[in-house]
Amino acid sequence: MRIARQLADLAPGATGVVDSLAADASLRRRLEAMGLRPGQPVQVLRRGWWSGPLHVRVGMTELMLRRRDARCVALAA
Amino acid sequence: MNTIAVLGMPNTGKSTLFNRLTGSHAQIGNWPGLTVELMQADLQLGGQTVRLVDLPGLYDLRGHSDDEAVVRRFLERTPVDLVLVVLNASQLDRQLRLALQVQRLGLPAVLALNMADEARRFGVVIDETALAAELGLPVVLLSAKYGRGVPALQQALRRQLQAATATHPEAGEAAAAVQDLEERLAAIDPELEPAQAALVQAAVRLPPQWRDRMTRRLDRLLLHPLLGLPLFFGAMALMFQLIYAVGVPIQEGLAGLLDAIGQHLLRPLLAPLPAFLQGFLLEGLWQGLGTVAAFLPVIALFFLAMGVVEDSGYLSRAAYLMDAFMERLGLDGRSFVLSLMGFGCNVPAILGTRVMRDRGLRLLSILIIPFSLCSARLNVFLFMAAAFFPPRQGALVITGLYLMSFVAAMLTALLFRGRFPSQEPLVLELPPYRLPTGRQVLSRAWSEVKHFWFWSRRFIIFGVVAVWLLNNLPVGVPPASDLSLSGRLGALLEPVLHPIGINPHLAVALLFGFIAKEIVLGGLAVIYGQADPVALGLAIASDVSAPQAISFMLFTLLYTPCLSTVAVIRSESKRLGFTAFSVGWSLLLAWLASFVFLQGSRLLGWS
Numbered sequence: 001m002r003i004a005r006q007l008a009d010l011a012p013g014a015t016g017v018v019d020s021l022a023a024d025a026s027l028r029r030r031l032e033a034m035g036l037r038p039g040q041p042v043q044v045l046r047r048g049w050w051s052g053p054l055h056v057r058v059g060m061t062e063l064m065l066r067r068r069d070a071r072c073v074a075l076a077a
Numbered sequence: 078m079n080t081i082a083v084l085g086m087p088n089t090g091k092s093t094l095f096n097r098l099t100g101s102h103a104q105i106g107n108w109p110g111l112t113v114e115l116m117q118a119d120l121q122l123g124g125q126t127v128r129l130v131d132l133p134g135l136y137d138l139r140g141h142s143d144d145e146a147v148v149r150r151f152l153e154r155t156p157v158d159l160v161l162v163v164l165n166a167s168q169l170d171r172q173l174r175l176a177l178q179v180q181r182l183g184l185p186a187v188l189a190l191n192m193a194d195e196a197r198r199f200g201v202v203i204d205e206t207a208l209a210a211e212l213g214l215p216v217v218l219l220s221a222k223y224g225r226g227v228p229a230l231q232q233a234l235r236r237q238l239q240a241a242t243a244t245h246p247e248a249g250e251a252a253a254a255v256q257d258l259e260e261r262l263a264a265i266d267p268e269l270e271p272a273q274a275a276l277v278q279a280a281v282r283l284p285p286q287w288r289d290r291m292t293r294r295l296d297r298l299l300l301h302p303l304l305g306l307p308l309f310f311g312a313m314a315l316m317f318q319l320i321y322a323v324g325v326p327i328q329e330g331l332a333g334l335l336d337a338i339g340q341h342l343l344r345p346l347l348a349p350l351p352a353f354l355q356g357f358l359l360e361g362l363w364q365g366l367g368t369v370a371a372f373l374p375v376i377a378l379f380f381l382a383m384g385v386v387e388d389s390g391y392l393s394r395a396a397y398l399m400d401a402f403m404e405r406l407g408l409d410g411r412s413f414v415l416s417l418m419g420f421g422c423n424v425p426a427i428l429g430t431r432v433m434r435d436r437g438l439r440l441l442s443i444l445i446i447p448f449s450l451c452s453a454r455l456n457v458f459l460f461m462a463a464a465f466f467p468p469r470q471g472a473l474v475i476t477g478l479y480l481m482s483f484v485a486a487m488l489t490a491l492l493f494r495g496r497f498p499s500q501e502p503l504v505l506e507l508p509p510y511r512l513p514t515g516r517q518v519l520s521r522a523w524s525e526v527k528h529f530w531f532w533s534r535r536f537i538i539f540g541v542v543a544v545w546l547l548n549n550l551p552v553g554v555p556p557a558s559d560l561s562l563s564g565r566l567g568a569l570l571e572p573v574l575h576p577i578g579i580n581p582h583l584a585v586a587l588l589f590g591f592i593a594k595e596i597v598l599g600g601l602a603v604i605y606g607q608a609d610p611v612a613l614g615l616a617i618a619s620d621v622s623a624p625q626a627i628s629f630m631l632f633t634l635l636y637t638p639c640l641s642t643v644a645v646i647r648s649e650s651k652r653l654g655f656t657a658f659s660v661g662w663s664l665l666l667a668w669l670a671s672f673v674f675l676q677g678s679r680l681l682g683w684s
Binding site for chain 2: 034035046065
């Protein structure tokens with residue numbers, strides 16, 4: 001089984017734990033404010049077609065984010 | 078007077094709470110040093126008058142969006158006596174951070190945990206006493222939507238306000254604004270994470286698993302890769318149908334009533350005045366204002382329906398569904414949602430682009446929103462379609478115009494995305510589905526209509542007066558004849574407008590449509606000398622062919638929506654050049670579309 005290294009690689013239904021955020025200050029602030037902080041478990045609920053956004057759940061919040069932005073979220077091995 | 082600032086993240090029901098506390102007395106206020114208007118209201122709290130200010134929603138006091146900068150600037154410049162921090166009770170695991178920022182800044186504050194009903198449903202248990210003790214701030218659990226806990230909040234506000242003002246040298250004297258805000262926020266930043274974790278540990282119990290099965294199930298259907306978009310557009314089409322079915326008869330009734338008041342009540346009253354003044358007041362001012370006022374119910378209905386869709390959480394899903402497509406146009410899911418809002422009125426939709434940080438994305442969104450077929454333009458189309466076509470064909474024409482509206486926006490984005498490149502990330506909350514209450518939706522629609530009225534009235538009043546004057550000056554000429562100022566203007570524009578089938582009469586109406594589309598119909602009524610809608614329709618139909626009418630509608634759809642929109646494009650883009658570009662491009666596109674249509678229809682032998 002391949003281990004997902006980034007949030008963008010998680011298959012629908014799969015869960016990972018946020019390891020670090022490799023984003024610029026502004027995106028990092030927004031991701032953290034949405035609850036995507038190191039140590040938090042995150043689940044991908046669905047992936048949009050045509051390289052559409054991801055629908056994820058972290059803590060008590062559900063959110064959408066683009067794959068490009070999800071590549072900034074590294075997952076713990 | 079004491080000032081309470083209301084602060085909170087988006088999707089926390091902050092505005093609902095604000096409306097709960099203030100009733101419907103809120104107005105738009107200007108604050109020193111801020112380029113945007115904020116909603117504010119005075120309310121009675123324990124015998125004294127307090128001013129409540131609704132700050133824009135923000136995620137983080139150190140965030141980088143325009144809205145977040147506005148909040149910072151507000152706190153730096155305006156002395157606030159108390160901050161009301163509104164959090165979503167089910168999301169304390171991430172939102173307490175904002176409360177901690179306010180607390181560490183040393184601002185007197187009250188913490189409102191809104192949507193307590195939802196938190197309970199999701200299995201989130203909150204120990205508010207423990208939370209209050211840990212934070213050293215009053216904490217109130219409440220549900221603004223259902224009004225539960227609001228009296229307790231008012232009491233907490235009053236007590237905290239008394240405590241806060243008592244520490245000032247003179248009781249009741251305004252507090253000081255926050256000094257060195259950014260430095261202090263940066264200094265406390267490292268403490269926030271551990272402090273938030275400790276607070277959650279001490280006072281919040283989260284459910285072991287997600288409990289909202291209804292949202293899960295609805296999302297499986299509504300966010301379905303194949304069914305999602307057809308379902309969404311179907312729902313929108315149904316909504317628009319409903320708005321016309323209810324709104325148009327109301328509008329017609331109201332217009333008839335206002336006309337009757339003018340004819341039977343005002344005309345006799347104004348009889349002693351000179352004929353010129355009489356005409357100005359009755360045919361100019363009253364008739365023009367009547368046209369606009371009769372039109373308000375349709376706008377109110379639109380905002381009502383849109384409010385239901387937005388509060389239900391479906392609009393965020395639309396952003397999810399459309400994002401992949403919009404990304405290829407150089408835009409994002411939010412641009413789509415804002416364009417959709419633009420179908421009611423372009424002005425609030427353009428104001429809504431403030432949530433975008435990237436300049437390119439924001440300008441490109443501002444560029445496409447004016448192509449949204451707003452309710453003012455719809456008014457003209459419904460009238461023209463009814464005058465020129467049998468109902469079935471008329472409905473087709475209207476549908477075609479809606480399609481054209483999308484096509485124009487898409488084409489514009491495709492052509493200019495290179496000039497307005499953007500790299501803005503898109504991270505949006507998808508809130509659980511909610512059933513909005515009637516009260517909530519009504520109060521929102523009311524405030525939107527007030528906003529609309531605020532933006533449009535000055536231009537509309539100016540516009541109707543100008544139409545009347547141009548039609549009736551110089552004194553003594555037959556109204557709207559070739560000798561009047563408007564007739565001369567029409568003749569002047571003839572070379573440009575003849576190739577697209579717009580005759581001088583229609584040209585004058587279009588000229589005034591630049592001020593506001595609401596006065597196009599009123600203008601036509603004056604130009605053709607027919608106040609009664611049926612007679613006016615017949616008069617226009619005998620003057621203009623059906624293809625010419627469609628060309629007129631296409632032009633009306635695509636060129637500058639109104640002066641209010643131009644004004645707000647200017648104020649939001651802060652660039653005169655961009656504003657001129659937006660106006661110029663829409664005029665060019667309108668002319669080209671009308672030209673292609675009219676000449677095409679001639680080639681095909683339809684005239």
